[in-house]
Amino acid sequence: MALGGDFDEAVARSLDAALRERMTRTTPGTYSVVFDLNGLRRCSVEGRAILAELQRHLGGIARRTAYVTNRPLFRGVALWICHSAPDANARTFPSTGHANAWLESSDNRGDVLEQGAVQWVARAKTLTFAKEATP
Amino acid sequence: MTTSGLGFLQRSFVSALRMMTKMSAGYDMRPIQEEMVRTLGVGGTMKMMKLGAEITTTLSRAVGDYTAQTLIAVAAMWNGCRYCVIGHNYSANLFRYRDTKTLGPLDEEGLIDMMMLTDDEVLEILRAKFAVAEPRTWHLIERMFQLRFRDLHPVEPEDQLLKATLAYWEWLNECTIILGIDAKPGAVPALGFMRPPSSLIRAYDEARKASRGGRNGASAGSGED
Numbered sequence: 001m002a003l004g005g006d007f008d009e010a011v012a013r014s015l016d017a018a019l020r021e022r023m024t025r026t027t028p029g030t031y032s033v034v035f036d037l038n039g040l041r042r043c044s045v046e047g048r049a050i051l052a053e054l055q056r057h058l059g060g061i062a063r064r065t066a067y068v069t070n071r072p073l074f075r076g077v078a079l080w081i082c083h084s085a086p087d088a089n090a091r092t093f094p095s096t097g098h099a100n101a102w103l104e105s106s107d108n109r110g111d112v113l114e115q116g117a118v119q120w121v122a123r124a125k126t127l128t129f130a131k132e133a134t135p
Numbered sequence: 136m137t138t139s140g141l142g143f144l145q146r147s148f149v150s151a152l153r154m155m156t157k158m159s160a161g162y163d164m165r166p167i168q169e170e171m172v173r174t175l176g177v178g179g180t181m182k183m184m185k186l187g188a189e190i191t192t193t194l195s196r197a198v199g200d201y202t203a204q205t206l207i208a209v210a211a212m213w214n215g216c217r218y219c220v221i222g223h224n225y226s227a228n229l230f231r232y233r234d235t236k237t238l239g240p241l242d243e244e245g246l247i248d249m250m251m252l253t254d255d256e257v258l259e260i261l262r263a264k265f266a267v268a269e270p271r272t273w274h275l276i277e278r279m280f281q282l283r284f285r286d287l288h289p290v291e292p293e294d295q296l297l298k299a300t301l302a303y304w305e306w307l308n309e310c311t312i313i314l315g316i317d318a319k320p321g322a323v324p325a326l327g328f329m330r331p332p333s334s335l336i337r338a339y340d341e342a343r344k345a346s347r348g349g350r351n352g353a354s355a356g357s358g359e360d
Contacts, residue, residue, distance in 0.1 A: 048316075072257065073250040076215020080316040083174075083309055094213075094254055094284055110174070113306040117299075118182075121190045124299035127292050129197035 004039025012050035020057060028061040032103045034096070035078070037069035043077050052084040059087035066099035067092045082109070145172045148180075161331070162324035167218075170310045183307060190303045191327060197296055201230040202272050204327050205239070209276055210300050212250060212257070213283050214308040216315030220246050222326030229331050232339040238346055240264035243320040254284055 001019070003011075019033075058065055065087065067078035078092040088108040093099040141149065152168045171180040194203040204227035211219030221243055228239040241264065249257055258280050265273035279297045281287035289295045308315065325331050 070253045070255070071251060072212050072215045072254065073217075073247070074215065075213070076217060076250070076312060076315055079215055079308065079312045083312055086174075092215075110309065113302075113309060114179075114182075116302040117186055117306040120295065120299035120302040121186050121193075124193050124296045125189055127193070127197070127296060129292070129296075 001033065002036040002039060005041055007040055007043045007047045009044060009046035009050065012044075012047040012054075016050055016054045019054060023058070023061050026061070029063050031062060032064040032066070033058055033062045034099060034103070035065070035067045036096075037067060037071075037074045037078065040069065040071070040074050043074065048077050048081060052081045055081050055085035055087050055090055059085055059089060063089070064103050065090035066096075066103055068094070068096050068099050070094055139169055140173050141169060145177060148172060148177050152180075152184075160324075160326075160329050166314055167311050170313050174310055183310075186303055187307060190299050194296060194300055197293070198275065200328075201227050201234065201239070202275065203227075204230060205241075205272060206275055206279060206297070206300055207304065207327065208241070209261070209279060210283075210304040211308060211311075211315075212246075213254070213301070214305055214312075215250065216304075216308040216311050217247060217250065218311050218315035218318035218323055219304065219308060219326065220250065220315075221318055221320050221323040225323065226325040226328040226331075228343070229325050229328050229335060229339055232342065233331075233335055238339075238342060240268060242343065242347070244347070246320065254280075 001015075003015070023031075055065065065082075067075075067081070067090070069075055069078060069092070075092045075094070082090040082092065088110055091099075091102055091109045093102065139146070149165070149168050149172055153163060153165050156162065156164050156168070168180070171183060175183060191203065191207070194206065197203075198206070204223045208220050208223035208227060211223060224239075224241050224246060225243055228241070228243070231237060231239045249260060252260070258277075261276050262273065265276060275293065275297060278287070278291070278294060279301060282289065282294060282298050283301055287294070289298050325336075
């Protein structure tokens with residue numbers, strides 16, 4: 001599902017209706033949904049709120065959801081949507097390549113992020129560095 | 136439970152956290168601390184805050200306060216959290232101004248416009264601002280980019296530190312995004328600088344405004360209505 005240009009309330013409502021209709025014909029837990037946001041240039045407050053509601057709905061019927069965008073600002077919007085829904089099976093990615101492994105797995109997003117942080121911070125604490133002067 | 140979704144003990148815990156943050160850092164983080172408890176519970180929040188203190192201390196010890204805060208701002212940028220990007224960059228600039236009386240290369244007012252660009256375009260801006268002026272900081276920013284987007288396998292000791300920074304802020308931004316979605320320069324405290332003196336803030340703000348000259352620093356086309 002590719003979203004582009006200005007994503008306002010009207011566009012969001014149209015997408016919401018179309019996707020809900022399409023997903024009613026599928027068996028819950030069968031399909032994953034990928035939102036390609038690379039063409040997005042603006043997302044209104046109303047538009048993102050409707051997407052969060054849609055994501056809440058998708059959380060009950062889609063196997064996984066991935067939001068793909070190569071722009072940091074819209075990864076923030078997508079993160080807010082996943083968090084607000086809330087849907088532990090939805091996550092943002094910078095590319096479809098990065099999203100593929102997630103779509104094939106079944107781990108909870110929060111657990112994956114927590115385990116990554118715990119593991120890497122534990123490793124970092126054991127490192128020794130010569131302190132550098134600030135510029 | 137209340138409309139905040141928190142029970143009595145959880146609200147008491149948040150109140151204690153708020154008080155500690157106000158005393159140690161000088162600002163209020165109520166919405167984020169409430170969101171942490173709502174999302175992770177009391178135990179998970181304590182774990183998140185402990186890890187945050189550990190990675191910040193380790194990073195600062197390794198590369199100094201200014202570079203540490205710059206790297207944290209960049210790590211948060213890749214997640215799209217405006218609150219952390221602005222707040223940690225502001226801290227970096229305050230540390231730098233305190234120590235050298237010079238302005239850092241990233242003006243808070245330009246950050247949201249930068250986040251509208253693609254990751255590769257952002258990297259090119261960072262290269263232009265850091266590569267010559269601060270080659271050591273640039274090396275770390277560039278390695279961080281490779282670790283985040285190009286699946287670079289951590290080989291240098293510093294790579295592991297950068298990976299830890301990326302991993303921690305990706306987890307933390309799950310909660311900070313509730314403010315990070317709409318945060319604007321001027322409305323975010325210096326995150327990571329414990330109680331900066333008001334004289335330092337005033338001097339930095341005046342120097343930064345003067346550097347902007349007649350140019351309006353307001354973000355245009357920030358991607359949201």
